[in-house]
Amino acid sequence: MNDPITFLGFPTTLLELLSFVLSVATVLLNIRRNHWAWLFAIVSSAAYGIVFFRSRLYGDAGLQGVFILASIWGWSEWLRGSDKDNAAGAQAGAPAVSRLSARGWAWSLAGWAIGFALLSNFLGVYTDTDVPRIDAFLTAGSLLGTALTAKKKIENWHTWIVVDVLYVGLYVYKGLHLTAFLYAVFVVMALVGLRAWRAAATEPAVAA
Incomplete structure (x- = not known):
């Protein structure tokens, strides 16, 4: 799985390619608000x-391990939300979405900043990474994006747009060119997701 191959002109490995495909499937299902997105996220x-x-x-x-736990929680949240929508007469599979309040924005940005500070210090002291600050910033942002996705907040897409743009540069620097391309695709998909969730916030939940 770690043997070098070429895909779409990018040097990669079978494992990175598999991760690429599963990640695209995850975002596509997230856009459609389909709870199976969390299973693909785990894998x-x-x-x-x-x-x-x-x-x-x-x-x-390390973030991926947290993502696995967060995905289990997110899956539970979406299923519970779908059950509530069902009770209100909507079909399961596409939980309702909402927006952050001003207070929610403040807590989210504060959490991102605190996460960055803690992770940056930890990575700089206890690992041999050559990019502790950007790695910490994007790790903290990704955790926030996952939490906002699980809570079905539209602002998860704003978070992912910022994170994904910066990840493109980081992965090019680290030689993960296929993954850099993937995150460029994620930027476009996040814009599509933002538009779709904005529309969904003013409409009843519908089947995915």
Whole structure:
């Protein structure tokens, strides 16, 4: 799985390619608000954890383990939300979405900043990563994005747009060119997701 191959003109490995495909499937299902997105997220996180560890992106590697736990929680949240929608007469599979309040924005940004500070210090002191600050910043942002996705907040897409744009540069620097391309695709998909969830916030939940 770690033998070098070429895909779409990018040098990669079979494991990175598998992670690529699973990640795209995850975002597509998230856009449609389909709870099976979390299953794909769990598998893709496990695969990418190995890829990132081999590239000395320890913050991202450790993040994948957190993603797996967060995905289990998110899956539960979406299923519980779908049950509530069902009770109100909507069909399961596409939980309702909402927006952050001003207070929610403040807590989210504060959490991102605190997470960055703690992770940056940890990575700089206890690992041999050569990119502790950007790794920490994007790891903290990804955790926030996952939490907002699980709570079905539209602002998860704003978070992912910022994170994904910066990840493109980081992965090019680390030589993970296929993953850099993937995150460029994620930027476009996040814009699509933002538009779709904005529309969904003013409409009843519908089947995915």
